[in-house]
Amino acid sequence: MLNSLQPQIKALVLDMDGVLWRANKPVGRLAAVFARIDELKLKVICATNNATSTPEQFAEKLAGMGVQLAPKFILNSALAAAHYLKKQHPQGGPVYLVGEVGLQQAMQVLGFWQAEKDVLAVVAGMDRQFSYTKLAAATRLIRNGAPFIGTNPDKTFPTPDGLVPGAGSILAAIEAATGVAPTIIGKPSPYLYQVALERMGTDRLETLAVGDRLETDVLGGQRAGMRTALVLSGVSTQHDLVGWPTPPDLVAADLAELLGM
Ligand SMILES: [Mg+2]
Structure with missing residues (x-):
């Protein structure tokens, strides 16, 4: 074919x-x-x-299915977001992250660290610990001019219990509070x-x-x-x-x- x-x-x-x-x-x-x-x-x-898991975790899942693929051949929207930011800020720097281990690790590897002021950007995605405090922090930073980057637009994703809120729902909350639409990195x-x-x-x-x-x-x-x-x-x-x-x-x-x- x-x-x-x-x-x-x-x-x-x-x-x-x-x-x-x-x-x-x-x-x-x-x-x-x-x-x-x-x-x-x-x-x-x-x-x-999917920005919540790391390439290592996906590689492990594949290994459980009989496929050996090195983590460097696996890319998620968190890594792509880190690369996107790295192009603009080759030295790395402080960012405000709303996300899980996949996002935190991807950012860290390329020289970005979690901070709550003077950040280069707010990068948000799926976060099962999302809270009003995080929403308020992201809102304040974006309203003060920090660029707003979203890992992926998926509003929901399927689980055995039905559809649950995804990254897109969290981005929508931040967008509602700021009036700023995110730059989306994922497909x-x-x-x-x-x-x-x-x-x-x-x-x-x-x-x-x-x-x-x-x-x-x-x-x-x-x-x-x-x-x-x-x-x-x-x-x-x-x-x-x-x-x-x-x-x-x-x-x-x-x-x-x-x-x-
Ligand atoms: Mg698919």
């Missing part, structure tokens, strides 16, 4: 939830899928909007994909963004100027494709079919 694209695809940026697994269940035989990726000599990065913005492209050193036209959601994975890939593929193993369905204004380059049942297995 990949061979139908010109120029030839040399790298993949894979979404994880709905592509590699659904909740804690792998989609198909993942070890064989990654062996196939190696066989085709494709570079690969896994990229997710469907192109930044997460741009960091993946930089990390692999591949051309965008030779890199395929693979995801299970038209409105985030596919749209984000298109905004980054990449080739895109929708896999039907997650959220979006064949039905959603009907009348979709900017369809992906490829559609497959799952990653295995996309790779011609």
Whole structure:
């Protein structure tokens, strides 16, 4: 299927939830899928909007499914946010973070530390310890001129107990209090994909963004100027494709079919 694209695809940026697994269940035989990726000599990065877990935690989850992938090949929207900030502030510096360990670690690695005054930016995402105190601090800093960056726009995410509030709901609270809309880093913005492209050193036209959601994975890939593929193993369905204004380059049942297995 990949061979139908010109120029030839040399790298993949894979979404994880709905592509590699659904909740804690792998989609198909993942070890064989990654062996196939190696066989085709494709570079690969896994990229997710989920900013709460670290690349190490995602690598561990993959290892539990029989796939050995080093954490440096895994990117979340927290890391992409840190890279985005690093471009503007190569020296690092103080930031106000609303988020969990994934965001805190990503920022720390690139030289940013948590502070409550004179910050370079407020960076917010999913935070299960979100509170009025944090909302008030973020509001004061943004109202005083700090740029407002959001890791990802997802307003809810699915759990066994139904949909629960996600990063987007927290960003909406801060936006309501400040009148400032965040700069979003995760999909469907192109930044997460741009960091993946930089990390692999591949051309965008030779890199395929693979995801299970038209409105985030596919749209984000298109905004980054990449080739895109929708896999039907997650959220979006064949039905959603009907009348979709900017369809992906490829559609497959799952990653295995996309790779011609
Ligand atoms: Mg997904």
